[in-house]
Amino acid sequence: MTLLHALVLLPALGALGAAVHRTEAYRTGWLLVIAALHLVLTGLAWTGAPPPTLGGWIALDAIGLIVLTVVSVLFAAVAVYAVGYLRRENPRGGRAFVSCLLAFLSAASLVALSHHFALLWIGLEATTLAVAPLIFHRHDRRSLEAVWKYLMLSSVGIALALLGTFLLAASQSVSGDAVRPLVLEDLMAGAPQLHPAWLKAACVFLLVGYGTKMGLVPLHAWKPDTYAVAPGLVAGLMAGVLTMIAFLGLTRITQVMIAAGLGGFVTPLLLTFGLASLAVGAAFIIGQSDLKRMLAYSSVEHMGLLTLGLGLGGGSAYGALLHAVNNGLAKGLLFLTAGNVVLAAGGVAGDQRGLLRRAPASAILLLAGLLAVAGSPPFGTFLSEFTIVRGAFGAGHPWIGAAALLCLAVAFVGMARLIVPMVYGTSAEPGGREARGGENAWLVAGPVALALGVLLLGLFVPPALQRQLAAAAAVLGGRAP
């Protein structure tokens, strides 16, 4: 068994193991162990490139390694948080909860490692299903509505992505028998021989299918409802991990299109989706009264930014990959903290003001998260957003650059108007609820680690990461700025 197999199998076996354990403490301990081991395996993957296995279906390239690392790091933070969360809010026993979390990790790792479009699709389909019971954790009417809406839209997206995968296979049918069907390396090597009509159709369907999973406008309708209802750690996993692996699906097809010399077909599509998501996300941030709903629109906005960067290519593609890392960490930080805010307010319907007094650590984390997600200077998001926007100006698209800057500014003001009063304001109902707002180390450690991560990436991008980012950007028609 190689390292690559272990990265997928370990959490899959962990999911089965968690279903067997009867005691809550065992299950959460088990979750921590698996998350830590997964992190160690991911670290090992950085030390040397493991050889491809399963006939080239499973392999690790630069983009895959970056995505895998974000998945693993964010999951570790979520696992620590889950220990504290399940003690506080656990309506039906966390048995299925921990199993679904680990199954999700397994499927997400599979997506990061797959170099075969059908395998990639299977992984994304599995993540969609694994997340559904997690969203439904509270078992109330609103969760049911949210999970139905999420499943309906995602399943249509997934079905269209399957059609896109079939079309991609059809584009290879003229290439002869020597190629391995749907294997990324063979698609890239034989890209000029692919049939352009089928390839273009495949690109459109994969873009729409995986775009639905990312929540790009106009396919984002499920996002606000789902994020608002899902527990904070689940929303964090969705905004940080699920969107990231869907973005990986988008980069894979973009990669093939560029290799096939059809970059001119895919670029306008990516730019349109990107700008629309950026604008709609920013516009809807204004006036939101619910923290997690607002963060959902922020996620739409940042997915737009990633897609825009991918479409612009050049330095922006490098920036988009760096931003995918930063955004993953920042969204994890914010949604975990938002979970604390809900716990401190005594439920989703509670009064969330006066946080500084009731949950001081979470209040400070929320302010840090606001600065991080808005791209303020000491944080990594500033660097990556700056790189994307500078790339737009450099590539001769000053209007796109200016529009992106305007959207980012609008979003910052909109978020600050909700978060600042939430932190400093005074609660309408003094006393009483105070006792329910107790924070503990489990609930704070994860977000603190993520905040430090996104802060460190703003001060210093490690050379190893820089090399991987540059290598990843190179296949997307980009370069290190």
Next chain:
Amino acid sequence: MSGPAELVLLLVVLASFLVLGTARLSTGVRAVAFQGVLLGLVPLLLFPTWSWHRAALAAGTMAIKGVIVPRFLLWAIREAAVRREMEPRLGYVPSLLLGTVVLAVAFALAGRWPVPEGGGTLLVPVAVATVVHGLLVLTASRKAVTQVVGYIMMENGIYLFGLTQAERVPFLVELGVLLDVFVGVFIMGIVVFHINREFDSIKASRLVEGAE
């Protein structure tokens, strides 16, 4: 491409129109079941030589799409006491007209696409039309059950397109069975939670009742 395969593909289109035009929910489900049985016949008729793989694909498709899923759906309608009408947002006549336009466009476009090996000229346009007909039913429906019917139709269209690659890429069409997992989850949802109408957007005014 042989005559019988073309006939079966035309019947597939007819089944879609039956769903678009009927007012009775059970007729819609039966039409989809009929479509499922037809889909099982297509691989056998398209490639007349015998192979175990194709026989298994045909048998599996007929069993799942033709019998199991539709029965499960009819059971859910009884169990959840869903009203017996389709109740689409779009009227039946406009639906049929739109369906016809879709079919015409699919055939017009199909001339521009390369014909896949062994697929014949009808397979691709019928597949595309079935996907769009399914999406039409899905988006026009106000009820959870009809949404599922639309989803199954869409899935059927995707399966038909997958058949063009079935001979070249092993186990690609079979991936479609993973979509049936969603169908199963939807039907269970309808039964367990008595989901009847499609949900509207969750309104901020209703945030309060969320904390049950």
